[in-house]
Amino acid sequence: MHRYLLAIAAGAMACGRYPAGQATVTIAVSGPGAVRTSNLNGDCRATCWFSVDREVPVHLEPIPGSQAVFAGWTGGCHGTGTCDLKPALDVSVAATFMPATPRRLQVSLNGAGEVRSDPPGIDCPQSCAANFPEGTSVTLYPSAAAGWGFTGFGGACAGPACTITLAADAAAVATFILNPVELALQVTGGGSVVSTPAAIDCPGVCSAIFAPGTAVTLTASATVGSTFAGFSGGCTGPSCSLRLTAPASVSAAFALMPTFKVTVVTAGNGVGRVTSSPAGIDCPGTCGTIFPVDTAVTLSAAADALSKFAGFDGTCSGAACTLRVAADAAVVAKFDPRRYAARDLSVPGGGWWTAPTGISRTGTLVAGTWGGSAQQMFVWDGAIHDSGIFTPWVGGVNEYGVVVGSINAESGWHAFRWKAGLVTDLGTLGGPSSNALGVNGDGIVAGWSMRADGVQRAVAWTAQGIVDLGSLVDGGCSYANGINSAGVIVGSTCTAAAGVRAARFRGPGLIDDLGSFGGTTIALAINDSGLIVGYSYLPNGTFHGFVYSDGKMIDAGTLPGMPYTQLAAVNGDGLAVGHATDGMVISHAVLYGGGRMVDLNSVVDETPYTLGSASGIDEAGNIVVTTTNGPMRALLLCPQ
Numbered sequence: 001m002h003r004y005l006l007a008i009a010a011g012a013m014a015c016g017r018y019p020a021g022q023a024t025v026t027i028a029v030s031g032p033g034a035v036r037t038s039n040l041n042g043d044c045r046a047t048c049w050f051s052v053d054r055e056v057p058v059h060l061e062p063i064p065g066s067q068a069v070f071a072g073w074t075g076g077c078h079g080t081g082t083c084d085l086k087p088a089l090d091v092s093v094a095a096t097f098m099p100a101t102p103r104r105l106q107v108s109l110n111g112a113g114e115v116r117s118d119p120p121g122i123d124c125p126q127s128c129a130a131n132f133p134e135g136t137s138v139t140l141y142p143s144a145a146a147g148w149g150f151t152g153f154g155g156a157c158a159g160p161a162c163t164i165t166l167a168a169d170a171a172a173v174a175t176f177i178l179n180p181v182e183l184a185l186q187v188t189g190g191g192s193v194v195s196t197p198a199a200i201d202c203p204g205v206c207s208a209i210f211a212p213g214t215a216v217t218l219t220a221s222a223t224v225g226s227t228f229a230g231f232s233g234g235c236t237g238p239s240c241s242l243r244l245t246a247p248a249s250v251s252a253a254f255a256l257m258p259t260f261k262v263t264v265v266t267a268g269n270g271v272g273r274v275t276s277s278p279a280g281i282d283c284p285g286t287c288g289t290i291f292p293v294d295t296a297v298t299l300s301a302a303a304d305a306l307s308k309f310a311g312f313d314g315t316c317s318g319a320a321c322t323l324r325v326a327a328d329a330a331v332v333a334k335f336d337p338r339r340y341a342a343r344d345l346s347v348p349g350g351g352w353w354t355a356p357t358g359i360s361r362t363g364t365l366v367a368g369t370w371g372g373s374a375q376q377m378f379v380w381d382g383a384i385h386d387s388g389i390f391t392p393w394v395g396g397v398n399e400y401g402v403v404v405g406s407i408n409a410e411s412g413w414h415a416f417r418w419k420a421g422l423v424t425d426l427g428t429l430g431g432p433s434s435n436a437l438g439v440n441g442d443g444i445v446a447g448w449s450m451r452a453d454g455v456q457r458a459v460a461w462t463a464q465g466i467v468d469l470g471s472l473v474d475g476g477c478s479y480a481n482g483i484n485s486a487g488v489i490v491g492s493t494c495t496a497a498a499g500v501r502a503a504r505f506r507g508p509g510l511i512d513d514l515g516s517f518g519g520t521t522i523a524l525a526i527n528d529s530g531l532i533v534g535y536s537y538l539p540n541g542t543f544h545g546f547v548y549s550d551g552k553m554i555d556a557g558t559l560p561g562m563p564y565t566q567l568a569a570v571n572g573d574g575l576a577v578g579h580a581t582d583g584m585v586i587s588h589a590v591l592y593g594g595g596r597m598v599d600l601n602s603v604v605d606e607t608p609y610t611l612g613s614a615s616g617i618d619e620a621g622n623i624v625v626t627t628t629n630g631p632m633r634a635l636l637l638c639p640q
Contacts, residue, residue, distance in 0.1 A: 021053065021054065022051040022052060022053055022054060023051065023052060023053075023054045023087035023088065023089055023090050023091065024049055024050070024051045024090040024091075025039070025049060025050055025051070025052065025058055025076075025085065025087055025090075025091055025092075025093070026047070026048070026049040026090075026091070026092040026093070027044045027047070027048045027049065027060065027092075027093055027094075027095065028046075028047050028075075028092070028093070028094040028095070029044055029045055029046055029047070029048075029094075029095050029097070030094065030095070030096050030097065031068065031071070031096055031097030031098055031099075032064070032065035032067070032068040032097050032098075032099060033045075033062060033063055033064045033065050033068050033070060033095065033097030034062075034063045035048075035060050035061065035062060035063065035095045036060070036061045036062075036063050037058065037059060037060050037061070038059070039052065039058060043063060052087065054087065054088050054089075055086050055087075055088055056086065056087075057084065057085070057086050058084070058085040058086070058087065059082060059083075059084050060077070060082060060083035060084070060085070060093065060095075061082050061083075062080075062082070062083075062095050062097070064097055064100070064133075065097065066133070067099060067100050067102075067133055068097045068098060068099055068100050068133065069097070069098055069099075069100045069133060069134060069135045070095070070096075070097055071096040071097060071098045072096060073093055073094065073095060073096075074093070074094045074096070075091070075092045075093040075094050076091040076092060076093040077093050083095075100133030100134045100135065100136075101133075101134040102131040102132070102133065102134070103131065103132055103133070103134050103136070103166035103167070103168060103169055103170070104129060104130070104131050104132075104169045104170075105117070105121070105122065105129065105130055105131075105132060105138055105156075105164065105166060105169070105170050105171075105172070106128065106129045106169075106170070106171040106172070107122050107124045107128045107129070107140065107171075107172050107173075107174065108128065108155075108171065108172070108173045108174070109124060109125055109128070109173075109174055109176070110173060110174070110175040110176065111144075111145075111148055111175060111176030111177055111178075112144070112145035112147075112148045112176055113142055113143055113144040113145050113148060113150060113174065113176035114142070114143045114145075115128075115140050115141065115142050115143070115172075115174045116140070116141050116143070117130065117138050117139065117140055117141070118138070118139045118141065119132070119136065119138065121138075122138075122140065124174075132166050133166075134166060134167060135165060135166065135167065136165070136166050137163060137164070137165045137166075138163070138164050138165075138166060139162065139163045139164075140153070140157070140162040140163075140164075140172060140174070142174050142176075144176050145176065147178060147179055147181075147212075147245070147246055148176045148177065148178055148179060149176065149177055149178075149179045150174065150175070150176050151175045151176065151177055152175060153172055153173065153174055153175075154172070154173040154175065155170075155171045155172045155173045156170040156171055156172045157172045162174075177212075178212030178213065178245070179212065180209045180210065180211060180212065181209070181210055181212055181214075181244045181245065181246055181247050181248070182207055182208070182209050182210075182247045182248075183195070183200065183207065183208055183210060183216060183234075183244060183247070183248050183249075183250070184206065184207040184247075184248070184249045184250070185200055185202045185206045185207065185218070185249075185250050185251070185252065186202075186206065186249070186250075186251045186252070187202050187203055187206070187251075187252050187253075187254070188251070188252070188253050188254065189226055189229070189253055189254030189255055189256070190222060190223040190225060190226035190254050190256065191220055191221055191222040191223055191226055191228060191252065191254035192204075192220075192221050192223070193218050193219065193220050193221075193252045194218070194219050194221075195208065195216055195217065195218055195219075196216070196217045196219065197210075197214070197216070200218070202252075210244050212244065212245055213243060213244065213245060214243070214244050215241065215242075215243045215244075216241070216242055216243075216244060217240065217241045218231065218235065218240040218241075218250060218252070220240075220252050220254075222254050223254075224278065224291070224292060224295075225256060225257055225259055225290070225292045226254045226255060226256055226257060226292075227254065227255055227257050227292075228252070228253075228254055229253040229254060229255045230252075230253060231250055231251065231252055232250070232251045232253070233248070233249050233250045233251045234248035234249055234250040235250050240252075257292040257293055257294075258292070258293040259290045259291060259292050259293065260290070260291060260293065260325050260326070260327055260328045260329070261288055261289070261290050261291075261328045261329075262276070262280075262281065262288065262289060262291055262297055262315075262323070262325065262328075262329045262330075262331070263287060263288035263328075263329070263330045263331070264276075264281055264283045264287045264288065264299065264330075264331050264332075264333060265287065265314075265330065265331070265332050265333070266283060266284065266287075266332075266333050266334075266335060267313075267332050267333070267334045267335075268307075268310055268334040268335045268336045269335075269336060269337055270303060270304070270306070270307030270308065270309075270310075270334075270335030270336045270337045270338070271303070271304040271306070271307050271335060271594070271596065272301055272302055272303040272304055272307055272309055272333065272335035273301070273302050273304075274287075274299055274300065274301050274302075274331075274333045275299070275300050275302075276289070276297055276298065276299055276300075277297070277298045277300070278291070278295065278297065281299065283333075291325045292325070293325055293326060294324060294325060294326070295324070295325045296322060296323075296324050296325075297322070297323055297324075297325060298321065298322045299312070299316065299321040299322075299323075299331060299333070301321075301333045301335075303335050303338075304335075304593070304594035304596070305573065305574065305575055305593025305594040305596075306337065306338055306575075306591060306593050306594060306596055306598055306603075307335045307336065307337055307338055308335070308336055308337075308338045309333070309334070309335055310334040310335060310336045311334055312331055312332065312333055312334075313331070313332040313334065314329075314330045314331045314332045315329040315330055315331050316331050337598070337602070337603045338603060338639055338640070339603050339604070339605060339639075339640045340600070340603055340604045340605065340623065340637035340638060340639055340640060341604075341605050341637070341638050341640055342604050342605065342607040342609065342611075342635045342636070342637055343635060343636040343637075343638060344633055344634075344635055345366060345380045345384055345633075345634040345635065345636055346383075346384045347370055347384070347633075348370055348372075348376075348378060348384055348385070348386040349386075350372040350373070351370045351371055351372035351376075352371065352372060352631050353370060353371050353631040353632040353633065354368060354369070354370040354371075354378060354384070354632065354633055354634040355368050355369050355370070355626045355632050355634060356368035356380075356615055356616065356624035356625070356626060356634040356635075357369070357394040357395060357396060357397075357405070357615055357616070358394075358395075358396045358397055358569065358615055358616035358624065359397070359616035359617065359618045359622060359623075359624045359636075360397050360398055360399040360401075360618060361398065361399050361441065361485075361571075361618055361619055362399045362618060362619055362620075363399040363618075364381075364382075364618060364620070364622060364636075365379065365380070365381050365397050365398075365399065365401055366379070366380040366381075366397070366616075366624050366634065366636065367379050367380075367394050367396070367397035367403045368380075368394055368624075368634055369392065369393075369394055370384075370386075370634075374390050374391060375390070375391050375392070376388075376389060376390050376391075376392070377389045377392045377394050377403065377405070377418070378634075379397070379401070379403060380634070380636075381401075387403070387418060387421070388421065389407060389416075389418065389423060391407070391408050392405050392406065392407045392416070393405050393406040393407075393413070393435065395435065395436045395437035395438060395439075395447065396436075396437060396438040396439050396482075397439070398439045398440060398441055398443070399441055400419070400441065400443075401419055401420065402417060402418070402419045402439050402443060403417075403418040403419070403439075404416065404417050404418070404426075404436035404437070404438070404439045404445050404447070405418075405435070405436055405437075406433075406434070406435040406436065407423070407425075409425060411432055412432035412433040413432075413433045413434070413435065414426065414427065414428065414433065414434055415427070415428075415434040415435050415436035415445070415447050415449070415461070416436065417436065417439075417443075417445060417461075426445065426461045426466065427449075427465075427466060428449040428450060428466070429449040429450065429451045429452070429457060429459065429466060429468060430450075430451055430452035431449060431450025431451050431452055431453075431454065432450055433449070433450050434447060434448065434449035434450065434459070435447045435448055435449075436461070437480065437481045437482070438480070438481060438482045438483045438489075438525075439483070440483045440484060440485050440487065441485055442485070442487070443463075444460055444461070444462050444483060444487055445460065445461040445483075446458075446459075446460055446480040446481070446482060446483040446489045446491070447459060447461070447480055447481075448478070448479045448480055448491075449466065449468075451468075453475075455475060455476070455477055456477045456478070456479060457469065457470070457471065457477065457478050458470075458471075458478035458479050458480035458489065458491050458492075458493070458503075458505060459480065460480070460483075460487075460489060460505075467508055468508060469489065469505045469507075469508055469509075469511070470505075470508055470509040470511060471493050471494055471511070472493045472494065472495050472496070472501075472503070472511055472513060473493075473494045473495060473496055476493070476494035476495075477493070477494040477500075478491065478492065478493040478494065478503065478505075478511075479491045479492045479493075479522075480505065481522070481523065481524045481525065481534075482523070482524055482525035482526050482569075483526070484526045484527060484528050484530075485528045486528065488504065488505070488506060488526055488530065489504075489505040489526075490502070490503065490504050490505070490523035490524070490525065490526045490532050490534070491503055491505065491522070491523055492520075492521065492522045492523065493511055493513070495513065498513075498516070499519070499520055500520045500521065500522070501513050501514065501515065501516055501520075501521050502514040502515070502516065502521040502522055502523035502532070502534050502536065502546075502548070502553075503523065504523065504526070504532065514532065514548050514553060515548075515553045516536045516537070516553070517536040517537070517538050517544060517546070517553070517555060518536075518537065518538050518539040519536065519537025519538060519539060519543070520536070520537045521534065521535070521536035521537070521546075521553075522534045522535055522536075523548070524566075524567065524568050524569070525567075525568060525569045525570050525576075526570070527570045527571060527572050527574070528572055529572060529574075530549070531547065531548070531549050531570055531574055532547070532548040532549070532570075533545065533546065533547055533548070533556075533567035533568070533569070533570045533576045533578070533592075534546055534548075534566070534567060535565065535566040535567065535578075536553070542563045542564050542583070543564055543565070543566065544556060544557065544558060544564075544565050545557075545565040545566050545567035545576070545578050545590075545592065545597075546567065547567070547570075547574075547576060547592070556576070556592045556597055557597050558580060558597070559580040559588065559590065559597065559599055561582060561586075562580035562581055562582050562586065562588065563582070563583065564580065564581045564582070564583050565578065565579070565580040565581075565590065565597070566578045566579055566580075567590075567592060568613075568614065568615050568616075569614070569615060569616045569617050570617070571617045571618060571619050571621065572619050573593070573619075573621070574593060575591065575592070575593040575617055575621060576591075576592040576593065576617070577589065577590065577591055577592070577600075577614035577615070577616070577617045577623050577625075578590055578592070578613070578614060579612065579613035579614065580597070580599070587612045587613055587628055588600070588601055588610070588611065588612065589601070589611035589612060589613050589614040589623075589625045589626075590614065591603070591614070591623070600614060600623070600625065600637065604637060605640070607635075608629075609627035609629060609630075609633060609635060610627055610628050610629040611625045611626075611627060611628075611635070611637075612625070612626050612627055612628030612632075613625065613626050613628075614626075614637075620639075621639040622636060622637065622638055622639070623636070623637040624636055624637075625637060
């Protein structure tokens with residue numbers, strides 16, 4: 001057929017139908033289609049020809065029928081695209097069209113949305129499959145439903161766009177997902193709202209984005225003085241739980257509550273502190289505050305170390321105070337000085353004076369000296385006992401009844417250990433004398449000993465024997481006075497430039513200089529928490545008791561008219577005892593705690609004695625003192 005059409009065209013040109021200087025273009029069309037060119041009036045569907053000036057461009061475009069495909073050119077053009085010529089001579093082309101094979105395009109949807117096609121045929125979800133001629137280029141256009149977003153195509157297409165040239169049946173998938181949704185919150189009044197899952201904490205963060213379908217619970221908390229009035233908007237009422245499928249807005253309202261004032265007044269001659277729960281009162285300091293109506297307020301009273309709480313009065317009464325606020329309230333908290341009852345430890349037969357040296361940490365064992373015709377040692381365990389040791393100097397006693405001190409030996413005064421009538425000479429570092437001044441529950445003894453070269457050194461007597469604790473000066477002096485349960489020893493040491501300083505001995509040669517107030521300083525005792533007490537001279541020649549803790553030496557102060565003070569013992573509660581003196585005649589036993597020093601004579605129940613000095617205090621707060629009016633007597637002061 002092609003040869004026949006081309007032959008007709010060739011015969012026409014041979015007959016000279018077209019003028020010279022021009023070229024004839026002949027088009028032969030077969031099959032369901034046409035050729036379009038601007039050189040013809042209309043599309044060519046059979047055999048067509050026209051003439052153009054030689055070398056003038058000619059553009060031919062194949063137009064398949066609705067159910068056809070273009071098979072290709074022959075003659076002057078080849079292939080399946082357009083045909084572009086610049087004929088210098090006459091030329092013939094043939095365009096062949098063939099019926100198209102139908103190809104099926106299937107579209108599937110994930111989520112909520114629509115897909116349409118160009119050319120028309122697909123309008124999914126109503127019509128999700130259509131037949132198109134083979135070779136048809138089909139473009140799919142997605143459209144998401146409200147609240148949803150298109151994420152892309154899959155199957156025959158991938159990504160956000162889809163154009164398919166159908167050479168075979170094809171299937172495409174369009175996926176839509178719910179858009180993230182925002183929850184916005186507005187808070188009015190005194191309160192806050194948080195969300196579960198955590199995201200909103202308003203005021204502060206008052207909106208958040210959640211995955212679609214998230215179940216969110218909002219929890220409201222009123223501030224002191226307010227009450228929660230309820231939710232509105234996306235939730236209503238006292239609680240709020242919602243599943244987010246679209247943006248939502250919620251309001252939370254808080255209302256002010258009536259308020260009343262609770263006032264605390266402290267009374268009495270003691271010192272203490274009152275605090276409240278809920279917080280607000282911390283008296284002295286803040287002794288009145290406002291609470292919302294119906295608040296349950298509990299007041300807690302705590303006396304300082306030298307006082308005791310005597311009870312509440314006013315709106316509350318008794319030892320405890322919890323009130324529900326319905327009106328203004330006033331509460332009195334009374335604190336009295338801690339008082340002591342004095343017990344005379346008596347005198348062994350034949351004696352007329354006693355002087356206690358110390359008291360055991362627990363167990364209430366007291367040791368000291370007593371006198372008649374000669375000075376002797378006593379032990380008190382509820383009754384006073386003569387030890388049978390003459391002319392001793394007693395240093396201390398532990399809870400197991402071990403007493404240490406110094407006794408006159410043939411070569412001089414030697415440290416000794418006594419228990420149940422058995423006396424052990426603890427020996428020396430080679431010099432003539434030694435003295436034991438403290439003993440702990442493990443039986444380790446602290447004190448001092450003279451060396452053969454005449455130097456006095458702090459020592460410890462352990463199960464292995466005597467141990468030289470050293471000095472801060474090579475070959476220098478040192479002195480030990482007290483020891484705690486951990487075996488830490490305190491006393492004093494010579495220094496290269498600062499004279500004699502209070503010292504802590506953590507082991508042989510492990511010595512800490514504790515400082516001073518400007519002169520000689522002596523540490524006398526240490527408790528199991530590491531709190532150290534003693535005394536230090538000041539530049540004016542007086543001396544003050546000190547408390548040493550956390551690297552700081554604190555001046556314990558004085559009593560009126562008594563510029564000299566000394567702290568000799570301390571218990572686990574940080575209560576320290578000692579004495580204050582005018583430096584001449586008057587001496588009074590003192591108690592120190594909570595930053596205050598008191599005269600023990602002012603807090604002891606009626607007694608005929610003047611308490612001159614305190615030398616020991618146990619973990620229960622029992623104190624041993626020596627009297628100064630008349631013959632000395634050992635007294636035990638028991639806290640009431």
